[in-house]
Amino acid sequence: MSESDTVEVAASTPEAQQPYKELGLTEDEYQKIRDLLGRRPTAAELALYSVMWSEHCSYKSSKVHLRNLAPTAEQSGHLLAGIGANAGVVDIGQGYAVTFKIESHNHPSFVEPHQGAATGIGGIVRDILAMGARPIAVMDAIRFGPADAHDTARVLPGVVSGISFYGNCLGLPNIGGELAFDPCYAGNPLVNALCVGLMRHDDLKAAVATGTGNKVVLFGSRTGPDGVGGASVLASATFGDDGGKSAKRPSVQVGDPFMEKLLVECCLELYAADLIEGIQDLGAAGVACATTELAAGGDGGMSVDMDAIALRDPNLTPAEILMSESQERMMAVVRPDNVDAFMDVCRKWDVEAVVIGEVTDDGTLTMTWRGGTVVKIPPQTAADGPVYQRPLARPAGLDGLRAAGPEGLARPSAGPALRDTLLRLLGSPGLADKRWVTQQYDSRVRGNTVLAMPDDGGLVRIDEETGLGIALATDGNGRYCSLDPYQGTQLALAEAYRNVAMTGAVPVAVTNCLNFGSPEDPGVMWQLAEAVRGLADGCKTLGIPVTGGNVSLYNQTGTTAIHPTPVIGVLGVHSDVRRRLGAGLAGSDAQLVLLGTTRPEFGGSAWAEVAHQHLGGLPPAVDLGLEQRLAALVAAAADNGVLASAHDLSDGGLGIALAEACLHGGQGCSITLAGDSFTALFSESSGRALVSVAPGREADFVALARQHNVPATVIGVTGGSSLDVEGAFSVPLTELREVWSATLPAIFG
Amino acid sequence: MRYAGAEPVRLWHADRDLAGVDAVILPGGFSYGDYLRCGAIARFSPVMGELVPAARAGLPVLGICNGFQILCEAHLLPGALTRNADLRFIHADVRLTITGTRTPWTASFTDGQQLIVPVKNGEGAYVAAAGTLDELERSGQVIVRYADGAPNGSARDIAGIRNSEGNVVGLMPHPEHAIDPLTGPSADGLGFFASAVAAFAGAGAGA
Numbered sequence: 026m027s028e029s030d031t032v033e034v035a036a037s038t039p040e041a042q043q044p045y046k047e048l049g050l051t052e053d054e055y056q057k058i059r060d061l062l063g064r065r066p067t068a069a070e071l072a073l074y075s076v077m078w079s080e081h082c083s084y085k086s087s088k089v090h091l092r093n094l095a096p097t098a099e100q101s102g103h104l105l106a107g108i109g110a111n112a113g114v115v116d117i118g119q120g121y122a123v124t125f126k127i128e129s130h131n132h133p134s135f136v137e138p139h140q141g142a143a144t145g146i147g148g149i150v151r152d153i154l155a156m157g158a159r160p161i162a163v164m165d166a167i168r169f170g171p172a173d174a175h176d177t178a179r180v181l182p183g184v185v186s187g188i189s190f191y192g193n194c195l196g197l198p199n200i201g202g203e204l205a206f207d208p209c210y211a212g213n214p215l216v217n218a219l220c221v222g223l224m225r226h227d228d229l230k231a232a233v234a235t236g237t238g239n240k241v242v243l244f245g246s247r248t249g250p251d252g253v254g255g256a257s258v259l260a261s262a263t264f265g266d267d268g269g270k271s272a273k274r275p276s277v278q279v280g281d282p283f284m285e286k287l288l289v290e291c292c293l294e295l296y297a298a299d300l301i302e303g304i305q306d307l308g309a310a311g312v313a314c315a316t317t318e319l320a321a322g323g324d325g326g327m328s329v330d331m332d333a334i335a336l337r338d339p340n341l342t343p344a345e346i347l348m349s350e351s352q353e354r355m356m357a358v359v360r361p362d363n364v365d366a367f368m369d370v371c372r373k374w375d376v377e378a379v380v381i382g383e384v385t386d387d388g389t390l391t392m393t394w395r396g397g398t399v400v401k402i403p404p405q406t407a408a409d410g411p412v413y414q415r416p417l418a419r420p421a422g423l424d425g426l427r428a429a430g431p432e433g434l435a436r437p438s439a440g441p442a443l444r445d446t447l448l449r450l451l452g453s454p455g456l457a458d459k460r461w462v463t464q465q466y467d468s469r470v471r472g473n474t475v476l477a478m479p480d481d482g483g484l485v486r487i488d489e490e491t492g493l494g495i496a497l498a499t500d501g502n503g504r505y506c507s508l509d510p511y512q513g514t515q516l517a518l519a520e521a522y523r524n525v526a527m528t529g530a531v532p533v534a535v536t537n538c539l540n541f542g543s544p545e546d547p548g549v550m551w552q553l554a555e556a557v558r559g560l561a562d563g564c565k566t567l568g569i570p571v572t573g574g575n576v577s578l579y580n581q582t583g584t585t586a587i588h589p590t591p592v593i594g595v596l597g598v599h600s601d602v603r604r605r606l607g608a609g610l611a612g613s614d615a616q617l618v619l620l621g622t623t624r625p626e627f628g629g630s631a632w633a634e635v636a637h638q639h640l641g642g643l644p645p646a647v648d649l650g651l652e653q654r655l656a657a658l659v660a661a662a663a664d665n666g667v668l669a670s671a672h673d674l675s676d677g678g679l680g681i682a683l684a685e686a687c688l689h690g691g692q693g694c695s696i697t698l699a700g701d702s703f704t705a706l707f708s709e710s711s712g713r714a715l716v717s718v719a720p721g722r723e724a725d726f727v728a729l730a731r732q733h734n735v736p737a738t739v740i741g742v743t744g745g746s747s748l749d750v751e752g753a754f755s756v757p758l759t760e761l762r763e764v765w766s767a768t769l770p771a772i773f774g
Numbered sequence: 775m776r777y778a779g780a781e782p783v784r785l786w787h788a789d790r791d792l793a794g795v796d797a798v799i800l801p802g803g804f805s806y807g808d809y810l811r812c813g814a815i816a817r818f819s820p821v822m823g824e825l826v827p828a829a830r831a832g833l834p835v836l837g838i839c840n841g842f843q844i845l846c847e848a849h850l851l852p853g854a855l856t857r858n859a860d861l862r863f864i865h866a867d868v869r870l871t872i873t874g875t876r877t878p879w880t881a882s883f884t885d886g887q888q889l890i891v892p893v894k895n896g897e898g899a900y901v902a903a904a905g906t907l908d909e910l911e912r913s914g915q916v917i918v919r920y921a922d923g924a925p926n927g928s929a930r931d932i933a934g935i936r937n938s939e940g941n942v943v944g945l946m947p948h949p950e951h952a953i954d955p956l957t958g959p960s961a962d963g964l965g966f967f968a969s970a971v972a973a974f975a976g977a978g979a980g981a
Binding site: 186189190193194196281282283284286463464465466467468469470472473474475486602603774 | 802803804806807808809860862863864865866892894896948950951956957958
């Protein structure tokens with residue numbers, strides 16, 4: 026479209042052909058835009074609607090299901106802001122509040138792993154910043170194809186270096202996350218990044234443009250041609266069989282973490298000086314999204330002078346300026362009498378800032394460029410977007426998959442075979458030592474990290490005097506979810522909840538990143554609906570709210586979707602981090618106790634995958650009541666100093682939990698198993714944990730477990746330099762460590 | 775410094791002012807994003823215009839990680855820090871051996887004392903000409919070494935050095951992350967800061 030495609034030109038040339046399909050809009054959507062405006066859109070307006078109505082920005086396919094999550098917020102007394110705001114804000118006591126959110130950057134990370142993952146961190150950090158909070162930690166939940174697949178050698182090191190490069194430079198500790206491998210992610214890696222921020226109660230900022238005459242300021246990096254159409258074309262469509270390598274490369278943004286650091290400090294100083302009326306981060310859909318959302322959230326009008334926008338490339342068209350996803354930019358609404366002070370703060374931090382417009386009361390978003398009006402729309406129409414009730418249907422192959430359970434698979438029973446199975450699981454890429462990845466992350470910067478990987482949850486001190494802290498964990502299990510998305514999602518929720526509880530914290534809030542295939546596939550939509558229903562029901566039962574999240578669709582290559590992979594983040598409050606529990610065995614002669622009940626549950630298990638490449642049957646049962654009692658028990662025991670360590674049981678069951686507890690603590694143990702040893706070692710029954718009791722406090726712990734109605738079985742004692750399973754096998758810690766730590770370096774160098 | 779009993783004062787990079795402090799720590803971080811070369815831009819910060827002559831006149835200065843890189847770029851210390859041997863950022867708790875206590879930053883340690891302190895760097899491989907390395911060794915200017923081999927490819931396992939006068943020290947590991955077992959692997963790093971505080975006290979008493 027030519028440079029002169031103004032509103033007047035559009036009105037007088039209704040028949041002009043427009044590239045709506047190339048921008049990802051359907052014919053119906055294009056017609057709807059024409060109906061809303063009473064004319065064809067200008068090139069700039071078409072660009073604006075195309076990104077705002079993209080799946081990525083509008084949640085048009087998932088919205089009808091996400092509504093089910095809203096009621097979880099009503100039950101919480103902890104919530105200061107919930108879904109709809111950039112991220113939920115949770116009261117953690119003592120005048121502090123935290124805000125946290127997890128977001129996907131899957132498609133960019135496949136196309137350009139380093140920059141895709143780096144800007145995933147940058148984007149979620151700005152989300153948190155826009156709430157008025159100081160970002161204090163990040164996490165990453167990442168999933169790849171088979172560890173030894175050719176393309177994983179390209180994608181994984183790039184993703185990890187991108188997260189490392191951006192997060193480390195920004196000075197944010199990376200305190201945990203996940204690393205998983207499965208063939209289903211070979212053409213669609215998942216890169217989900219979480220950020221948590223801290224504020225005082227009254228620091229909450231709103232993404233609204235209120236006050237007619239207030240100035241709209243764009244600040245941070247200049248706007249360039251990077252990431253044009255990232256939201257509409259890249260994140261909201263399926264990769265073709267060429268793996269997305271042809272047309273989509275230029276759509277990935279490039280990150281500048283030092284500029285982001287300046288922007289963070291600049292914003293925090295602007296907040297402290299009370300110089301901002303409203304603020305919005307620029308992420309997907311850039312200026313288009315920031316202006317429409319600020320205008321739609323406020324008094325309903327804004328005028329923007331696009332010539333004022335500082336550009337890296339003077340040849341950008343209005344459409345490109347609106348769609349650019351150049352990183353490290355923010356937009357603020359500032360009272361005219363505060364503009365000079367605002368600019369002074371920006372100058373101090375070497376952040377470029379330009380007044381690009383002002384708030385109006387005419388209900389219209391108007392943008393001018395080189396003397397003509399190129400955008401004139403009611404902002405609400407762009408911000409709201411379409412809502413689709415997509416058809417959904419239980420996938421055809423599901424019943425067959427669930428009928429083909431793991432019951433018939435050959436199982437080890439003799440000691441040496443059990444030993445081999447344990448070592449095989451321990452050395453499998455998904456369960457092996459993740460230090461090849463986590464050593465590239467700075468988990469300690471800012472000086473408040475109390476626990477980080479490989480502990481169950483990350484734990485950050487908030488207040489040095491009182492010991493107040495927050496714990497965080499993310500979990501997801503695509504294998505369970507492919508067998509039963511409802512139950513699988515609850516299992517992920519339960520595991521994240523349990524992981525947070527293991528530190529001694531009390532879980533208080535949930536965020537989620539829903540990674541699914543194409544919403545145009547009814548089977549995928551059914552999975553999405555079931556997962557959301559499972560999450561909503563689970564959170565209701567646990568009494569904790571979903572405070573926000575993100576949906577990533579079109580995660581598929583050709584017609585093959587990834588496993589449905591909701592990744593659930595849980596936030597907990599720790600009353601005193603000095604009484605935290607780690608996962609590693611902390612000393613010798615401590616009683617080892619298994620909490621919970623073990624049933625023969627192997628559907629979707631790590632054993633079925635590693636030993637038989639099998640996926641079928643039903644995932645483990647969920648008992649959220651037990652999860653609550655278990656969490657309360659561990660919190661009470663941590664408070665009373667009754668426990669020396671706590672580690673949750675998940676993938677690989679008790680066998681893997683024992684090995685990890687030994688390796689993290691550098692301490693052996695000796696245990697006796699009751700019943701079938703294979704089931705005892707490798708079942709993945711949920712609601713279980715392995716704890717070691719502070720010597721001398723055994724009776725207290727028994728009483729506490731009984732009081733909380735949590736089954737507790739003494740299985741052994743810590744000490745020695747090997748993992749001994751009475752009557753079955755013994756493995757020296759040196760051998761465990763060798764097997765555990767050799768895998769990823771052998772693959773990735 | 776607060777843990778060691780001193781009052782920390784923030785110095786702003788753009789100010790030509792050391793605010794009358796008793797000592798300066800250039801902390802770790804990513805000044806200017808490590809763009810161009812670590813520390814290569816920060817060495818031109820206005821505050822460095824004050825710091826360099828003050829350091830030459832005897833002000834105790836400790837550079838940690840990026841601070842060490844800046845001190846090398848500013849030629850207050852010899853040599854340079856380059857990309858880690860495996861070209862990846864590394865964060866790990868490492869064992870260090872103190873090999874020089876004649877600095878205000880290491881005086882409270884004993885020669886041969888071992889510490890557990892984290893390293894966190896992408897460009898932590900210390901390099902210098904062979905003659906410079908020989909001279910550093912000969913004059914006792916290598917004050918901290920990696921006890922179990924350098925995790926980053928540092929020449930001769932060097933983790934920290936001092937200038938010939940001893941008042942300027944550069945360290946690649948992060949002692950500030952080893953001041954409390956709650957948030958670090960040990961409290962071994964506190965000795966660097968306690969040494970300096972003891973040195974001010976001594977200087978104050980003598981004045």
